[in-house]
Amino acid sequence: MSVSEPASRPPRRMKLPIIEHLEVAAHARELVLYAPELAQSSSPGQFVHVLCGSPAALDPLLRRPFSIHDADPTSGRVSLLYEIRGRGTGVLAGRLPGETLDVLGPLGQGFTLPESESQPLILTAGGIAVAPIYFLGRRIADTIGCRRTTFVIGARTQSLLVCLDKFSQLGQDVRLATDDGSAGYHGLASGLLEQCVEEMGAAKPLVYACGPMPMLKAVAEIAKAHGLKCQVSTEAKMACGIGACMSCVIEVRFGDSSRYVRCCKEGPAFDADEVIW
Amino acid sequence: MTSRLAVEIAGIQMKNPVMVASGTFGFGREYSDLIDLHMLGAIVTKGTSLEPWVGNPPDRVAETPAGMLNAIGLQNDGVDRLISEKIPWLRRFDVPVIVNIVGKTVDEYAEVARRLEGVEGVAGVEVNISCPNVKEAGIAFGTDPAMAAKVVGAVRKATRLPVIPKLSPNVTDIAQMARVCVDAGADAISLINTLLGMAIDAETRVFKLANITGGLSGPAIKPVALRMVWEVAQAVDVPVIGIGGIMTAEDAIEFFLAGADAIQVGTANFVNPTAALDIIGGLDAYLDRHGFGHISEIVGAARSPVGKGKGD
Numbered sequence: 001m002s003v004s005e006p007a008s009r010p011p012r013r014m015k016l017p018i019i020e021h022l023e024v025a026a027h028a029r030e031l032v033l034y035a036p037e038l039a040q041s042s043s044p045g046q047f048v049h050v051l052c053g054s055p056a057a058l059d060p061l062l063r064r065p066f067s068i069h070d071a072d073p074t075s076g077r078v079s080l081l082y083e084i085r086g087r088g089t090g091v092l093a094g095r096l097p098g099e100t101l102d103v104l105g106p107l108g109q110g111f112t113l114p115e116s117e118s119q120p121l122i123l124t125a126g127g128i129a130v131a132p133i134y135f136l137g138r139r140i141a142d143t144i145g146c147r148r149t150t151f152v153i154g155a156r157t158q159s160l161l162v163c164l165d166k167f168s169q170l171g172q173d174v175r176l177a178t179d180d181g182s183a184g185y186h187g188l189a190s191g192l193l194e195q196c197v198e199e200m201g202a203a204k205p206l207v208y209a210c211g212p213m214p215m216l217k218a219v220a221e222i223a224k225a226h227g228l229k230c231q232v233s234t235e236a237k238m239a240c241g242i243g244a245c246m247s248c249v250i251e252v253r254f255g256d257s258s259r260y261v262r263c264c265k266e267g268p269a270f271d272a273d274e275v276i277w
Numbered sequence: 278m279t280s281r282l283a284v285e286i287a288g289i290q291m292k293n294p295v296m297v298a299s300g301t302f303g304f305g306r307e308y309s310d311l312i313d314l315h316m317l318g319a320i321v322t323k324g325t326s327l328e329p330w331v332g333n334p335p336d337r338v339a340e341t342p343a344g345m346l347n348a349i350g351l352q353n354d355g356v357d358r359l360i361s362e363k364i365p366w367l368r369r370f371d372v373p374v375i376v377n378i379v380g381k382t383v384d385e386y387a388e389v390a391r392r393l394e395g396v397e398g399v400a401g402v403e404v405n406i407s408c409p410n411v412k413e414a415g416i417a418f419g420t421d422p423a424m425a426a427k428v429v430g431a432v433r434k435a436t437r438l439p440v441i442p443k444l445s446p447n448v449t450d451i452a453q454m455a456r457v458c459v460d461a462g463a464d465a466i467s468l469i470n471t472l473l474g475m476a477i478d479a480e481t482r483v484f485k486l487a488n489i490t491g492g493l494s495g496p497a498i499k500p501v502a503l504r505m506v507w508e509v510a511q512a513v514d515v516p517v518i519g520i521g522g523i524m525t526a527e528d529a530i531e532f533f534l535a536g537a538d539a540i541q542v543g544t545a546n547f548v549n550p551t552a553a554l555d556i557i558g559g560l561d562a563y564l565d566r567h568g569f570g571h572i573s574e575i576v577g578a579a580r581s582p583v584g585k586g587k588g589d
Contacts, residue, residue, distance in 0.1 A: 010310035013550060051548065058343040058496045058524070062547055087340075104311070104550070237336045239345065240547045242311070244303030246323075246352045247338035260332055260352060265307075 009041040011107050011242060015100045019077070025162045028083050028128060029093055030069065031101075036076030038105055042068045044136035045110030045210075045233050045269040048080070049241035051102035052092035064088040065238050065264070067132035067210070068106065081131040081163065107241055111136055111208055111231050111269045113144060120148040120203045122196055124219055126189050126211025127155050130163050132233055133210050141170050150175060150196050150205070154189025154215070158182035190218035197226050204228060209272075220272035230272035236263040251276040281564055281571045282557065284318070286516045286539050287439035287464035289373050289400045291318040294572055295529065295557050298520055298543035299324055299377035299403060299443070300349065304363040305370070311550040316557065319373040321541060322363065324405050326378075327385045327392075329355040339476045339485035344497030344522070345544060346474050348488035351379050351411050356389045364398045373400035375441065378432070379408060383418075387431040394436045401438050404429060404463075407445030407470030409492045419445035419470070425454055426461040433462030441518065444468040444509070446498075451505045452512035459513045466509055467518035467541065469502045495544040496522040503535050510536025510577055524552065526559020533572065534579035 020032035038048070049063040069081035084093050095101065111132075114121060121140070125133035130153055140146050149170075154177035155161045161183060167174045176184025177192040185192040189211065197205065209219040210233040223230035236248035241264050249260035250267055252274050261267070282293035296319040302308055305320045314320065332352025339346045353359075359376065367374050376399055380386035386404065393399050406419035406428055418424045429442050442458040444451060446469040455466050471492025476485040502521020510517045519537030523529050524545045532540050545552035560572060569575060 013311055055549070060340060061343055061495055061544070062340050062345060237338050239338050239347070240301070240303075240307070242307050242550075244307035244323075245301060245338075245347070245547065246332060246349045247335075247347060249332065249335050249337065249352070251334075260335075 009106070011104055012037070014038065014103050014105075016078075016103050017100050018095060018097050021095065021097055024081070025159065027160065028081065028162050031080045031082070031092070031095075033078045033080070033101060033103070034076055035078040035103070036073075038078045038103070039071040039073045039076050042071040042078065042106040043110040044068070044113075044139045045132050046106040046108050047268060048103050048105030049107060049238075050080070050092070052088045052095075055102055060087040060091060062088075062239055063104065063241060064092070065107075065241055067129075067233070068135055069131040070135050070138065081128065081134075083128040104241060108264055108268050109266060111233065113140060114146055114206055117145045117147055119146055120200060120205040121146050122150045122152060122193060122205045122207050124152040124189055124193050124207065124209040124211070125154070126215040127160060128162070129210035129212075129233070130167075131210075133208065134163055134166055136208060137167065137170050137172070141172075148203070148205075149173070152177065152189055152193045152196060154178065154192065154211070156180065188215065188218065190215055190222060193219060194222045197222065197228065207231070207272075209233070216272070217277040220275065220277055223272055231269055232272045232275065233268045234263050234270060234275070235268065238264055240264070281569075282560060284539055284572065286518065287401060287441055289319065289375070289439055291373060291539070292316070293318045293557050293560070294539035295553050295560070296321055296375070296518070296539060296541045297546060297553050298541035299405065301543040301546045304359075305367050305374075306363075308546070308550055312554060314370045315372050316554055317372050318539060318557075319375050319400065320367065321375045321377055321403055322359070323353055324351045324377045324379045324408065325353050325356050325359045325389065326351065326380060327356055327389050329353065329358075334487040336485060336487055339491070341474070341476055341493065342497060344493050344495030346476055346486060346491035346493050347471070348486045348491035350488065351408055356392050360392065360396050364396060368398040374398055375401045375403050377403040377405050377443070379405045379411070380428075383427050383431045386428050387435040390432045390435040390438070390440075394438060399438065401464075402432065402436065402440055403467060404432050404440060404442040405470070407443050409445070409447065409471060409473045409490065419454070420448050422453060422457040426457045429458045429461035429463055439464040441465045441467050443470055445470050446501060446505055447473050452508045455509040455513045459515055463515060465516040465518060466513060467520055468509060469498070469505050469521045472498055472501065494522065496524055498522045499528060503531055506532055506537050507535040507579075523556070524548070526556045526563060529556050529560060530563055530575065533575045534577070536577040538573070538576055
């Protein structure tokens, strides 16, 4: 079905050196690991499960899942982009280049890539969810080379828009939305997405989205209303990250009924019309 | 690994006394890329019911200081799929498989046990009378001695497999619960399951679990578990399997010293997928360092502090 998706490889546990840890904004960090194997085996939408503090620390206890933000098989660099939100990311923000990080990955099912370069695309991200959307955009640019890709990137306010320079470097149409109107379209990313879809008229873009669940729900509704195929990358509170504990479930359609499937195993990427919103 | 860690628990031969706890290790397969399953003392599989159960709505998990709350609600595919899919896959490994069983009625528990009878690759049943997250199942049986006796008795009649009730800590007198289960035919006792708890997001004023309450596990509960294992070990003559917040070999050794004959590693699997193997290695090193010939020599070997008792 997909063109360049690598064969799914089993997850591994790795001790990976931190080679860079950058403050990309007051609230966000980019952490770069030297991980040649992971760089080879990761596909966009997959994630890693990271022990943020020292291995012996009892608090925070659990690993934290992070979308893969970039993976370069040539240099062996794998990058994570995260927002400092709670105790796990707070501890992670204090880790320094030269230290090693205990990482499980690659995990989960990523996005299914478009099949042809003529397929118009809209890639939508809300807030820190630009992390996997950038990797997806870059991988599509490097492998399939879709000619018409629009990025729709939203955040609450201008200072929370991150990595815009990277998106510009992909040489595609980058549109911004802020809830408060401080940059770009005044309103939600989903509102801007709808505007883009309408502009494209009969082109029927394939829509990809990652962001908070209410945003994904709005994106899914817009895609459905316009008859567009849409994939979303979901988020859920997680414990094991490898499909054992059944914590991170997402409700999906199952015949006439529904069932809970694991965000970490069957997801995090799903067809939008599969998810019960 | 040396035979000085080999144990027999409820008639089940194990290479070592370190098992992985129900609900934290799936059906083994999920961990098979990350850990050599045949190195484990035993695998206790995810709680399994007669019919498939859908489980609770999310969020199902919340981290707490040195611990976590869960309210999975025993989502599982039912015993028939366990027998047709999960157990056959596990047979390739030289490791005993203990099936954790749950039910909404006494008859359901008994029927699950009956279906497991004679299934190649099933070494025993752990009777989950302690899940705090399913109202009509689990804990209702685990907090009432008369109900616990009924369930264990019914399972005992339904199977010749070793029967291991898993006790809830959410009781006043854990020793009494253990005695009642042994009188009803239990071959061993495992304890503790999770402690009933709750977490609230102060900023949003929303309960962190959709189920509102959940079961607390992890290092935060270790002192409670240790005390309960110590009480039960003194109250019954069957083997005791200690569970509760074990992260390291040192934690495990404390459980042996309190009277456990074997232990289970639970929440630690989420943090460190090789936690059980690390603990097995650590136990061996401990026996070396202290000159013990067999793990059984440290079971119940904790002593009172000398010269610092009351009145000194």
